Amino acid sequence: MMNTEKFDLPDGVNIRYSKPSDHPRIIKVMKDWWDGRDLTPMLPRLFLEHFFNTSMVMEDRENELIAFLIGFLSQSQANEGYIHFVGVHPEYRGSGLGTYLYHRFFQTCRENNRAIVRTCTSPVNKGSIEFHKKMGFQIEPGNGQQLNVTVTLDYNSPGDPKVLFVKKVSDHV
Numbered sequence: 001m002m003n004t005e006k007f008d009l010p011d012g013v014n015i016r017y018s019k020p021s022d023h024p025r026i027i028k029v030m031k032d033w034w035d036g037r038d039l040t041p042m043l044p045r046l047f048l049e050h051f052f053n054t055s056m057v058m059e060d061r062e063n064e065l066i067a068f069l070i071g072f073l074s075q076s077q078a079n080e081g082y083i084h085f086v087g088v089h090p091e092y093r094g095s096g097l098g099t100y101l102y103h104r105f106f107q108t109c110r111e112n113n114r115a116i117v118r119t120c121t122s123p124v125n126k127g128s129i130e131f132h133k134k135m136g137f138q139i140e141p142g143n144g145q146q147l148n149v150t151v152t153l154d155y156n157s158p159g160d161p162k163v164l165f166v167k168k169v170s171d172h173v
């Protein structure tokens, strides 16, 4: 497992691995960053307690949170990593921060012999679907269509379809 480290990005943006105390500031911004959808019940503090050193935050010069990624190395699937959430401050979108976070997580997976990365999103989240396609993810076959995208029906609970994404990040493990 990698240790927490900090390094500079161009334009005054810093990235570092997260720590448990980042949890309150992450959940504080989520509703705004997700267009008013409150997804905070899906990010209980345990993610920051147990996966902080595979999760990342980005901050500006004033240490304001501008992006985060919550990810982990699967305990049960020995060849896989999973991205649970990614969010970029609306004013910073479209400048590659999401890509940077994903590439860092892919690197973390490779360093830990994980060749597969999985994630999922809701069919209503068209921006997320486009972003994941740009990141090179494939959509899993699924068992339904909603809003013109292939979904796995009743994934988390009845009436809760998800778009399941998978990407191979290494040929060597």
Ligand SMILES: CC(C)(COP(=O)(O)OP(=O)(O)OC[C@H]1O[C@@H](n2cnc3c(N)ncnc32)[C@H](O)[C@@H]1OP(=O)(O)O)[C@@H](O)C(=O)NCCC(=O)NCCS
Residues within 6 Å of the ligand: 033, 034, 084, 085, 086, 087, 088, 089, 092, 093, 094, 095, 096, 097, 098, 099, 100, 121, 125, 126, 127, 128, 130, 131, 132, 134, 135
């Ligand atoms: C999805 C999200 C993380 C993307 O972050 P970002 O920093 O803006 O993404 P990038 O700038 O790295 O974009 C990478 C590519 O994806 C594309 N992309 C990103 N968001 C997009 C959108 N909403 N619609 C269409 N394409 C999009 C970009 O155009 C870019 O393509 P390019 O390489 O051809 O230029 C950000 O929009 C966000 O925080 N959304 C709200 C939270 C959310 O839905 N998270 C995902 C589900 S957990």
